[in-house]
Amino acid sequence: MSTIKDIARHAGVSVATVSYVLNNTRYVSPDKRERVIAAVQELNYVPNAAARGLRVRESRTIGLIVSDISNPFYPDLAKACEDVAQQYGYAVHMINTNDQPERMRQAVSQAREGKIDGLIVTTALEADRELLQSLLDREFPVVLAHRRLEGLDADLIESDNYEGGMLAARHMLALGHRRIAFLSGVAGSPISERRVAGYLQAMREAGIDVLAEWVLPGEAKYANSYERMVQYADMAPDTRPTAIINVSDIGAMGVLDAAADRGLRVPEDVAVMGFDDLFLAAFRSVRLTTVRIPRYELGRQATELLLKRIGKAKTERRHVVLPVDLVVRKTCGSEQADG
Amino acid sequence: MSTIKDIARHAGVSVATVSYVLNNTRYVSPDKRERVIAAVQELNYVPNAAARGLRVRESRTIGLIVSDISNPFYPDLAKACEDVAQQYGYAVHMINTNDQPERMRQAVSQAREGKIDGLIVTTALEADRELLQSLLDREFPVVLAHRRLEGLDADLIESDNYEGGMLAARHMLALGHRRIAFLSGVAGSPISERRVAGYLQAMREAGIDVLAEWVLPGEAKYANSYERMVQYADMAPDTRPTAIINVSDIGAMGVLDAAADRGLRVPEDVAVMGFDDLFLAAFRSVRLTTVRIPRYELGRQATELLLKRIGKAKTERRHVVLPVDLVVRKTCGSEQADG
């Protein structure tokens, strides 16, 4: 593997001149410039990233923290992040925390080692606040994407979860439902909380008292949502919720399957909605009505913002709220055309 | 940000001693050891990765190349890779090539810059062979996972695609089908080719002549598979294939939806199978019979092998073939129990 010295020797110039040519940092006479370029080609030279990074104190790498890349919410966001990063010459470290603070600690450590120049955090728990704040205190760029973390002084790109909750509830209300349940996420999830708040607001506006049993927290996964739906299915038909809004599409799939297993027809006996608009929500056999979350856009904007932050002096924190929209399909029974 | 010199000064020892304590490379007296540890804690010291990397010529990072992380095949594999890497103290660079050779070139460049110590490649095209071989020629560790690349002298962890093709075809044959089609992937995909080869072998063993129109190459995506199924649906019922094997589950979803749109019942009018066993294949509304590909295991073993390669002298190339298995659900009509 050749070094800058080899190039300098081969081209008959100094290492400084080689560096000037490679980085375009000073004028170099055409003749020497050409000799440098030729030497680079001939020796197939690629500069060493560690040496460069040590000197200029940057790694040209950003970190992306997700709780679990195999959760279908994240791949689109991760893709956006990588697309943008590539474009700007940055690499992406992917870190799955599995919601363990230990993993977040490792990520923060990578930041302090200088392995990454900035961090995009899609899932930060309460327990991670102090850790992330310690980075921010050192002026290390951190952008929250998707999930906010109250009390953390970082940039935030999120979608309009409150509006999403309203949209969902109003859709059900417009279809004539009154007993509308909301299968929320785990207690303390700010995403879930905002969506529930929107739902509650819409219900209030409609003059409906929301029964405690209608808002059931739990894991936004298939299995747990399935179980929660089974509870509803076992209630008497005249008290059972006629509409179920789910905090995630994956959870909605569990609800759909539980309903079918219990002999309830969708949408005749129960209307079902999700959140996210995953690819699978569009399948003909599913056709889930849902609130679309702009996942790619979340990742794109978070990465653009992070890269803007890197190297720049501290600026005003940004808080971007992306619009969401209702995607009407079949599971609430109101599809317009092709049924 | 403090450096090793600060720690040395603070603890009243030399930088060498600090390094010995931190890396456990030489005996250090308990008293100095403790002073070093105290200084590290007090100054909140974290060693600089670039400086270390420059000196010892390693980045403790590996690269993972996928064609597109938003293709649901890859997240499980990527997760496995990251899980194993974390465990060994390595970070993971995720690189989406989108099947563009340009992106592969960037990845190879990262390797040569020393940004990564090894590379896991899940999708290498013919066009990438030379590039990857150039890495191997420099003794840079490369492991192919999932997709082989003929003529490349690298380690390979794949699943038994040939056996999978046989399993699928035999299942259809056992159910009494004779006109069995195989919607394959794009021409030149070795994964698809092996699966088709297994299918052809099973058909041969059953004494059935496979019509050219039964093996339709195309993109293994939803839309393209949908279109191909439409073609079949338009054939006369007595010549139309009664069974469709798909090279991917996502493609099978397209087939399922096309069949439904054309008024064909599954499995009564057409039996449908996929490959992969994605999470969505298990949904009640889908219940896709498929050949399970051990995605997590693929990623796990590839990463373990890669890490074994890194730093070790050149050893014999390994070729691991993981077993696949048939997952019988509803789309071929032979489900045993809970239908």
Added chain:
DNA sequence: GTATGGCATCTAATCGATTAGACCGGAGGA
């Protein structure tokens, strides 16, 4: 009392880039 050896620790070279500041030669002005 001096020589020997071993052990803990130190000094300084090194990795491969970037870049501040020195240097040198030629042009232009006095």
Added chain:
DNA sequence: TCCTCCGGTCTAATCGATTAGATGCCATAC
């Protein structure tokens, strides 16, 4: 003719770690 200035290029310091080899101290042996 001499001085100044400027532009092109060079030398060498620097980033922060690791580690080879030097050093100095102390115990033991003669």
